[in-house]
Amino acid sequence: MIQTLMYGVPSGCSFGSIVALEWLGEPYRLCRIEMPAVVTSDAYRTINPLGETPTLVTAKGERINESMAILNHLGARGIDKGLSFPQGTSGFDRLNQMLAFLNTSFFAAFGPLWHALEHGAVGSEKDVLRAYGAAQVTKAHTNLNALLGSKEWLLGEQRTLADAYFIGIARWTKYHDVVDRRDYPGLQRLFEKLEADPAVQFAHAIERGEKAAGTGGFRGEMSLDDFLRQQALAA
Structure with missing residues (x-):
């Protein structure tokens, strides 16, 4: 399973997590969540009961909410790239x-x-x-x-x-x-x-709904319905 970020549009704070994933370079997918209609839906609340974005579903299927928690999760694997630092320093x-x-x-x-x-x-x-x-x-x-x-x-x-x-x-x-x-x-x-950063320009294109090729580990987008069906099959 590839980690998947649920990002909010228009102009959600999840933008920063998209940029971070691009800088990290690990494989990931994106799932577009329209606000306020979809983010408050029963379907999305099965992913995030608070009805907020972003949510990162890890490769192990764990769900992480809140930008700070997601960024620190990604940062632990981005220390060698200078994106974060070892805990305790x-x-x-x-x-x-x-x-x-x-x-x-x-x-x-x-x-x-x-x-x-x-x-x-x-x-x-x-x-x-x-x-x-x-x-x-x-x-x-x-x-x-x-x-x-x-x-x-x-x-x-x-x-x-x-x-x-x-x-x-x-x-x-x-x-x-x-x-x-x-x-x-x-x-x-x-x-x-x-x-002017390529990752930021990529995130802007993604939010605008344009086909965009990242410079990191982007593996494409999937709908919330497709994601939920995949989760049900994996259960």
Whole structure:
């Protein structure tokens, strides 16, 4: 069995896990999950009871939810590529600190803005949500730009899984016009460098539904129905 990533569209945070899989180079497949229709369906909840993406089904059939858990799972096999670090080292601690910041501060900052957009907030409710979201996103960008400083990548001279996770979230500013990334030169430089990366370009093409050839271990896409049938036959 080949590991399979359930990724959410449009513009899910699972984008970072696609990039990470490409960088890792191991065989994998993708399964496209439309949001909100399919991700909340009974069929998908048999894979992830929370009705969220991403979910990674490993080659052993184990299911891993949450981006941080998936990235650390992949990172354990990507140490020789510099994507992660051995547990117990300072590098591993720094990686998890950055992933935690990206998850709890950078990702979460967009929450009020997504709520206003996806739930059709109007009037004063929309104004309050957007004002609060704008303040949170601005703070998150300011802090992350300071953490990055003059470093080439988020953790230093080599790209890691933190950079993969960052690019999947950073692009959300196109939906919410509350900050100009050019006001944060370090983040803009990192964003542009990642956007030129073949794995990132591949992930964009996948999300757009285009036929794409990865430079890693991509073995094609399969539908959720086909995946569930395969699981039933293997049971």
